[in-house]
Amino acid sequence: MFLHIDCNAFFASCEVATRPGLGGKPVVVANDNENGGGIILALTAEAKALGLKRGIPLFQVRNLIKMNHVVICPVDHKKYRRISRQIMENVQRQEIVQDFVQYSVDEFFGTLPSDNPEELRHYATLVKQMIAQSTNIPVSCGLSQTYTLAKVATHYAKHYKGYDGVCLLMPENRQRALSLLDIADVWGIGRQNRAKLYALGIHTAQEFVNCDEKFLSSIFSVAGLNTWRELRGTPCIDLHRPTKQRSIMQSRTFVHMSDNLQTIEQDIRTYAASCAAKLRQQQSVCRTVQVFLSTNRHRQDLAQYRNSVGIHLPSPTADTPTIVKAAVSGLHSLYKEGFLFKQAGVILTNITEEEGMQLDLFSEPQDERHRKLMQITDALNKKFGDDTINFGLSPEKADS
DNA sequence: TCTGGGGTCCTAGGACCC
């Protein structure tokens, strides 16, 4: 049986677990910036009870937050990654769950070697209790015959108190569970597919399951069909993924809209440099540097422009100056006067292993001095903090 | 005033080959 473990309101739970005095209080985690922007990313049950929701901008609920003394915690991804790793290690050490994989910072999958409902429930409860004791993070567990069905089970474990955080979805109660589930709540059905299905009069997961396979394959891609098969009890999702990232991205929404190429360029340099550092951390090189630039899509009263460009490097590299230079040239090719920009970012793609990288016949071999410089920079930043040494962050020094 | 920031995979279509 497949097991799915989902941390409840993970970011908010992490704050409550690590900051004394927050227990029982309404707490929201938001990517607040100095200007008061940002949106709610996670919230405790007490905050939900006040009518707050994930995804809404803080400025819309300032009064509600003030009146009810809601605690706002700035988002702290480092902390969440640390706690996530603890959970992972603790579950592995317990040796109950097999084929254990981390799916995201707050979700895990695995299998349990039993068909006996009571045994399964017992094991899942043990795992849940162990996580609560060792990290103070409440989790919900779902068990069923496929990953997708296990996530359905977790949905019920979360929303019905009677399950006490552990829900077992067996074939005999599957039809009932899927009849009560909105198709939009199924893993793999996003906004577009939901709209298509609603338009066809299909609203519940069971109605989707009842569809003819041939008919569905004319509307959906393989991903949609896999979801259909998984809901019918046939496992066909593989969660095995390469450990190294295949793209590395950094972007920001600006506090103030800007048409100033110089300041945007500064930001792009910073993003490109930190992407390059991440790339070296996983011992990889990239062949393409993508840059994107966008106006504020929420301001339909202003002229809109968004565009992106991919710069191909002559040979795969993780060299900061090379990547920064490419990103800057990409930005210059995108930039247009007469628009107020709100967001920009850099994405490194075409990532391969540093070992055995292919050199272009006509390109210069990687400058050994550059490599040394990168190594020393990374070592110093690791020892003394991320911003000890920066690269090419001021235009006049870009090529030095 | 004010609306994250990351990721993955798939597909359609164009360029190019013989």
Added chain:
DNA sequence: TCTGGGGTCCTAGGACCC
């Protein structure tokens, strides 16, 4: 009436996820 017929590779963009 009727304008080859396969292939491969690459890329941008779209769909999904958290």
